[in-house]
Amino acid sequence: DAGxxxxxxxEVTEMGQEVTLRCKPISGHDYLFWYRQTMMRGLELLxxxxxxxxxxxxxxxxxxxxxxxxxxSFSTLKIQPxxxxxxxxxxxxxxxxRANEQYFGPGTRLTVT
Amino acid sequence: xxxxxxxxxxxxxxxxxxxxLDCVYETRDTTYYLFWYKQPPSGELVFLIRxxxxxxxxxxxxxxxxxxxxxxxxxxxxxTAxxxxxxxxxxxxxxxxYNSGxxxxxxxxxxxxLQVIP
Numbered sequence: 001d002a003g004x005x006x007x008x009x010x011e012v013t014e015m016g017q018e019v020t021l022r023c024k025p026i027s028g029h030d031y032l033f034w035y036r037q038t039m040m041r042g043l044e045l046l047x048x049x050x051x052x053x054x055x056x057x058x059x060x061x062x063x064x065x066x067x068x069x070x071x072x073s074f075s076t077l078k079i080q081p082x083x084x085x086x087x088x089x090x091x092x093x094x095x096x097x098r099a100n101e102q103y104f105g106p107g108t109r110l111t112v113t
Numbered sequence: 114x115x116x117x118x119x120x121x122x123x124x125x126x127x128x129x130x131x132x133x134l135d136c137v138y139e140t141r142d143t144t145y146y147l148f149w150y151k152q153p154p155s156g157e158l159v160f161l162i163r164x165x166x167x168x169x170x171x172x173x174x175x176x177x178x179x180x181x182x183x184x185x186x187x188x189x190x191x192x193t194a195x196x197x198x199x200x201x202x203x204x205x206x207x208x209x210x211y212n213s214g215x216x217x218x219x220x221x222x223x224x225x226x227l228q229v230i231p
Contacts, residue, residue: 033219042223043204056218091158099146099165099208102219104158 002026004105012111018080021108024073025094033102034067034077035091043091049075053086082112115158116140117207119222126195127230131137134190142166146187147181147188152224153159153201164188195229202226 005024013019025032033048047057052069060067064083069075080084089109093102118137126132138147149161162172164181172179176193192199205222 043221045219045221048219089156093158099163101148101160101163103160104150106157 003073004092004094004103006105006108008108010109013082014113015083016081019082020092021077023105026103029094031095032069032075033039035092036088038088056064084112087112116220117205117222119205119225121225123226125228125230128197129194131193132195134187134203138186138207140209142209148206149190150204151201197229197231200227200229
C-alpha cells in the first residue's frame with residue numbers, strides 16, 4: 001500500500017486566500033484524522049471521521065476551517081479565509097479501528113503570509 | 114487535567130547512554146490502547162508500538178523497550194545504548210472510547226524531544 005497520501009506537500013499563500021488540503025487514507029481504514037502541528041501548541045487533533053462521517057470536530061479552531069470526506073478514499077481540509085496564524089504543518093492520518101495505530105501522511109507545510 | 118502527560122519536554126544524552134521517556138495517562142475506560150510514535154527531524158510521524166490495557170507484559174524490540182504499569186498508569190519507553198539516529202520527538206498517545214458509540218478518541222501527549230549527542 002502507498003500509505004497515507006497528502007497534497008500539496010508545501011503551500012504558500014497570502015492572507016485571505018482559500019486553502020484546500022487533500023488526503024487519501026490507506027485503503028480499508030475506517031478512521032481518518034486531521035491534525036495541526038505548531039511549535040507553540042504541539043500536535044492538535046482538529047477533526048476525525050469514522051466511515052466518512054465526522055465524529056468529533058471540537059478541535060476545529062473556528063468557522064474558517066471545514067473538513068469533508070465525500071468517500072472512503074478522499075478527504076479535504078479547507079481554510080477560508082486563511083490567516084498568518086494558520087501557518088503550521090497539517091497531518092492527515094488513518095487507522096483501521098480504535099484498537100489500531102494511526103498511519104500518518106507526510107504532512108502539508110502551510111505558510112500564510 | 115491532561116489525559117496524557119509527558120513531563121519531560123527535552124532530554125539530552127550522550128551516545129550509548131540509556132534513556133527513559135516517561136508517559137503517564139488518565140482514563141476511566143477498562144479497555145484502552147496506548148501508543149508511542151517517533152517524529153524524526155524529517156517530520157514524518159512513525160508508529161513504534163501499541164499496547165492494549167489487558168496486556169501488561171513488557172516488550173522489547175532491539176534497543177527499544179516499553180514498560181506498561183496499570184497500577185501507576187504509566188507506559189514508559191526506554192532506549193538502550195542510544196544512537197544519534199534516535200534523536201527525535203517521541204509522542205505517547207492514548208486511545209479510549211468516545212461516548213457510547215464505540216468511536217475512538219485519541220489523545221497525544223505534547224512529546225519529548227530527545228537529543229543524542231555524539
